[in-house]
Amino acid sequence: MYEACPECDLLLNPAAPEPGDKAHCPRCGYLLQRPRKQSIERTLALSLAGLILIVPANLLPMVGIKIFGNSHDGTLWSGVSALLKEDMWAVALLVLFSSVLLPLVNLGLAFLISFHLFIQKANNHLVRWMRWLQHLNEWAMLEVYALGIIVACVKLAGMAELRFGLGLYAFVALLIVNALLTIELDIYLFWQRIGQLTKR
Amino acid sequence: MLLKPLKTALTQGFMRCHDCGCLIKSKTETLCPVCGHPVSARKPHSIQRTVALIISALCLYVPANIFPIMSVTQLGIAETHTIVGGIATLIQSDMIPIALLVLVASILVPLMKLLGLTMLLLCVHYRWQVNARLFTQLYRIIAFVGRWSMLDIFMISILVALVDLGGVAQVIAGSAATAFAGVVVLTMFAAKSFDPRLLWDHQISNE
Numbered sequence: 001m002y003e004a005c006p007e008c009d010l011l012l013n014p015a016a017p018e019p020g021d022k023a024h025c026p027r028c029g030y031l032l033q034r035p036r037k038q039s040i041e042r043t044l045a046l047s048l049a050g051l052i053l054i055v056p057a058n059l060l061p062m063v064g065i066k067i068f069g070n071s072h073d074g075t076l077w078s079g080v081s082a083l084l085k086e087d088m089w090a091v092a093l094l095v096l097f098s099s100v101l102l103p104l105v106n107l108g109l110a111f112l113i114s115f116h117l118f119i120q121k122a123n124n125h126l127v128r129w130m131r132w133l134q135h136l137n138e139w140a141m142l143e144v145y146a147l148g149i150i151v152a153c154v155k156l157a158g159m160a161e162l163r164f165g166l167g168l169y170a171f172v173a174l175l176i177v178n179a180l181l182t183i184e185l186d187i188y189l190f191w192q193r194i195g196q197l198t199k200r
Numbered sequence: 201m202l203l204k205p206l207k208t209a210l211t212q213g214f215m216r217c218h219d220c221g222c223l224i225k226s227k228t229e230t231l232c233p234v235c236g237h238p239v240s241a242r243k244p245h246s247i248q249r250t251v252a253l254i255i256s257a258l259c260l261y262v263p264a265n266i267f268p269i270m271s272v273t274q275l276g277i278a279e280t281h282t283i284v285g286g287i288a289t290l291i292q293s294d295m296i297p298i299a300l301l302v303l304v305a306s307i308l309v310p311l312m313k314l315l316g317l318t319m320l321l322l323c324v325h326y327r328w329q330v331n332a333r334l335f336t337q338l339y340r341i342i343a344f345v346g347r348w349s350m351l352d353i354f355m356i357s358i359l360v361a362l363v364d365l366g367g368v369a370q371v372i373a374g375s376a377a378t379a380f381a382g383v384v385v386l387t388m389f390a391a392k393s394f395d396p397r398l399l400w401d402h403q404i405s406n407e
Contacts, residue, residue, distance in 0.1 A: 002223055004209035004216040007336055009397040011207045011214065028336045028400070063362065070365045079357030082364060088373050091381050095357045098350060127235040131219045138388070141347050141354075147301075148354030154298050155290070155355075156362065159274070159369070191220045195234045 005030050032188075039186040040117045040193070046181040047111035053174040054104055060167030063153065065160040075167055076100055076145075102140040103178065109133040110181060113190065122197040130194055134187065142175055208400070215241045243395040247321060253390035254317055260382040261310065268374035270356050275368060282376065283307065283352065305351040306380070313349075313387045316342045317394060327402040336396050343391040349384045353377060 003014050008028035015023040015033060023033040036042065061073035076099055083092035109129050116123050149171075153162055209216055214223045217232040217239050224232060224239050232239050268280035281289065283306050290299035316338055323330055356373050363371040 002209075002214070003221065004214060004223055006216060006218075006221065007339075007396045008332070008400045009208040009210055009216070010400075011209050011212055028333055028396075030336075063358070065362050067363075067365060067369050070368065072362055072364060074358065074361040078361035079354075082361040083357055083373060086360065086373055088378060090378050091353060091357070091373065094350075094381050094385065095353065099354065127220070131235060131237065134219060138347060138392075141350050144348055144350045145354045147305075147348075148351050148358055151298055151302065151351065151355045152358040152362070154295060155359065158293065160363075188221070191222075191234070195220070195222070198234070 003032070005032065034186065035189060036184050036186050039184055039189050040114050042184040043110055043114040043181060044118050046177055046184060047107050047114060050107040050174060050177045050181060051104075051111060053170055053177060054107060056170035057167055057174045058100060060170060061165035062167040062171055063149065064163035064165060065156055066163065067160040071163075073163075073165065076171070098139055098141040099145045102136055103142050103174075106133060106136055106140050107178075107181075109136075110185060113194075114185075117190065117193050117197070120197065126194050127198060130190060137182075140178075142171075142178055146171070146175055210241050210397075210401070215239045218243065242397055243393060246393055246395040246398060247324065249393040250317060250321060250390050253386050253393065254314060254321075257310075257383050257386035257390065258314060260379045260386065261314065264376050264379035264383050267376035267379065269352070269376040269380065270359065270374050271372045272363075273370040273372075280374065283380065302352065302355075305348050309345050309349045310383050310387060313342050313346060313391065317387070317390055320394060320396075320399065324398045324402075329404060330399075332399045332403050335399050339391075339394065339396045339399070346384070346388045346391055349387075350381075353381050353384070 001014070002011050004011055005025040005028060007030045008025060010025060010027045012025070012032075017023045017033055017035055019035045019037040021035070022031060024030065025032055058076050061075050064071060064073040066072075080092050080096045080100070083089075083095065109132055113126060113129050113133065116126055149168075156162060209223060213226045215226050216223055217235060217237060219237050220232060220235040222232060222234050226241065230238060265283055267282065269283050269286065271278055271280040273279075287299050287303050287307075290296075290302065320335060320339060322328070323335060356371075356377055359371040360373050363369050
């Protein structure tokens with residue numbers, strides 16, 4: 001059975017690279033496969049860790065400021081609610097989705113999928129979850145948000161006193177877990193396993 | 201790995217499922233046997249969708265740069281900033297690296313995405329003979345870099361939440377923020393709807 005490169009449509013014999021190696025399309029250089037050791041187990045563990053970390057990252061204050069004796073703490077949510085208060089609902093929704101909801105949804109989906117693959121139990125929704133995960137992945141922008149925090153802090157550093165809360169540490173940990181999750185989740189293998197499970 | 205040079209799935213009568221990547225015989229099936237999704241050889245209406253999204257993004261790009269993206273009140277004095285103005289303030293206060301970062305994320309990246317996608321579309325439409333590998337790489341950069349433009353939006357949401365002390369110090373988001381968010385979202389969708397395989401389809405000398 002052949003495969004095709006998704007970006008240049010070249011017909012290929014499936015490569016079987018070792019874990020840690022990469023298979024690129026010979027014509028356009030697209031990264032076809034990037035197998036990892038124990039991809040399913042690691043995805044399960046990392047997504048569980050992420051689901052735990054996302055709670056304090058959302059609820060605890062991240063950055064606080066102090067200007068002229070007035071102090072003010074901010075969580076991930078307070079940006080959304082402040083924008084809503086100013087009737088910027090479109091921007092508020094976008095921030096809500098890309099910094100709170102979609103990271104949560106993605107972690108949840110990764111957990112559900114890897115859990116079902118781990119216990120080898122078929123589920124009617126498995127295919128749908130995997131497809132959602134693939135499409136929603138680029139809309140979760142935790143790392144961009146982290147850069148936003150840095151720029152905002154630099155801008156504020158001149159006019160106010162900054163305080164960093166526990167939520168920020170949880171957020172940084174979540175960021176690392178999320179990055180590892182993206183590396184360890186082998187989409188090729190996941191689709192293969194899902195195909196095998198649903199056929200039976 | 202290569203079967204024989206220049207054999208594409210399309211010419212051999214196969215279609216690749218957009219989601220799960222399995223190959224399907226074009227003639228017999230229209231639904232993917234693994235994921236049950238409709239399959240087509242290329243992304244449906246790729247060119248039309250991308251053009252429409254780029255034009256909409258261009259329309260929003262103008263108000264995003266003209267109108268103030270936020271207004272800062274300090275001790276009763278209100279000041280409005282456009283995207284460019286915000287960068288200028290950063291440069292004036294000697295924060296050059298951050299200024300460069302914002303410049304890249306909120307001006308260069310959206311502009312590069314719009315111009316780059318337009319070039320890719322022109323290349324497909326006029327069947328230019330180009331180095332398709334290079335153009336595919338350009339496409340990959342455009343697709344990867346898009347989400348980083350959200351930097352400005354996130355920064356404003358954080359500032360708005362933190363600096364909220366009435367007349368003493370307050371940051372309010374401006375109308376350009378909505379327009380700019382629109383530009384980012386539309387260009388992300390545009391990059392997603394463009395099919396890079398179209399770049400390869402009309403190349404005579406496929407290396």
